[in-house]
Amino acid sequence: MVDRLERLVNLVIALRETRRPLTVEQINSRVAGYGGERDEAWRRMFERDKADLRDLGVPVRTEKVDRFDETLGYRIEPDDYDLPSVSLTPSELTALALSVQLTGLADDAAPALDKLAVDAGVPGEQRAVRRLPLELGLDAPHRAALTEALVERRPVTFGYRKAAGADDSEERRRVEPHALLHWRGRWYLRGHDVDRGADRTFRLDRITDRVRPAGEPGTVVIPDQPPDPVEVVPGASRDAVEAVVRADEETAWAVARRARGSSQPAGEEADGWREFVVRTADPDELIGWLVELGPGVELVGPPALRARLVAHLRAVLDPAAGTTT
Structure with missing residues (x-):
């Protein structure tokens, strides 16, 4: 299975990089995985591979090698196959960065995230902050074994x-x-x-x-x-906490959308920031949400909830400092 997967990947690369359609003979000799054999078994294997790629949505074209030659060849037009340029908003970039952290591949993905951040116009000092560990509590004991079960x-x-x-x-x-x-x-x-x-x-x-x-x-x-x-969950409660949250013009829509009847605008200030009253039954979840939104929001109160947010951010920025406020 691994050999076949590698062969398909090699075939895609060869067909995507060529400027002129490749004949079956050229594919046989150039693409690693076919071995150079030109018997009927190889031809059937190539036909299966070509059909599988098309079933997967890869646009393998059949074209004449050139206008003076009736011989048919195969190629992949980059404009048909390549993804368009990815342009993420700061909020989308933050969500992606958090998702990558949960996979444990944050260090490996850092260069790609930085490139996306540059394209999104995120300043350099903020790009580093987006890869901070957010202590989401996902490394619980026995979680992997229970997930498998x-x-x-x-x-x-x-x-x-x-x-x-x-x-x-x-x-x-x-x-x-x-x-x-x-x-x-x-x-x-x-x-x-x-x-x-x-x-x-x-x-x-x-x-x-x-x-x-x-x-x-x-x-x-x-x-x-x-x-x-x-x-x-024993001891769980839906007792609502009302939090006062300020948001700038770019982030206010996210605060308002989260509400869906559980939040209400408490006013609009001259600097463009809007103030909302957000109700939540889970203060920790609210804190995580505010961290995801980034510098476009400010938790005004209540004081106890604001203190918990400050303690959380201090722990993230300096784990050695603990969680005291």
Whole structure:
């Protein structure tokens, strides 16, 4: 499979870079992966490769080699195949940078992100800030193993420590996983506890040993409706917090769009900045959203929420300084 994939990539490169259509003989001798053999098996292989590329949307053209020669050849017109120039807004660039960070490839992707940032007109000092770690809390213990179990729809077993204040004992749990949930900095597993015959929610940081398979793949039935963290995470609440957020002209639309009835403009100032009242049931999520929007927003209040935002930004800019304000 790898050899075939490499052969297809080599064929695309050869057809895209040529100025004149390549005949089958030229393709046979020039494209790595065909081996120079000119038997019927090679011709069938080339026809399959050509058909596969077209099925994938690659515009392989069949043309005369030149106007004086009836021989047919193949090429890919760059204008038909190449992507147009990518132009991202600062908000789109920020979202892309955050997504890249979550893959763990931020360092490898840094040159490409910088080029996109230059094209978007982002100043150099701001381009560096966009690659700061934002502490999104995605590296929870056992998350990879549980994600694999969810994909395979396979039951799992693990040791689990009860909540502090109960008896702090550990028990073996057999669970049919239904969903992984993130709520206010913690990860939870929601699933059906086989031994108790009921749905339960488990904090990932209380799992005490390796998550192991406890059944065959495809045996877990996952509900169609994903669970609401507020309904299944112990202690979760939808008590709303009203935050006063100022936004500049370029960012105000994002603040207003997020609202959809839960925010209201509180006024417009002479400098073009607008002030909104944003209601949220998850202050940490609101802080993450404000960080994504960047310097075009300011959290005015309440003071406790503003202090949490300041502490978060200080921790990001200087992890050694901790999270005190």
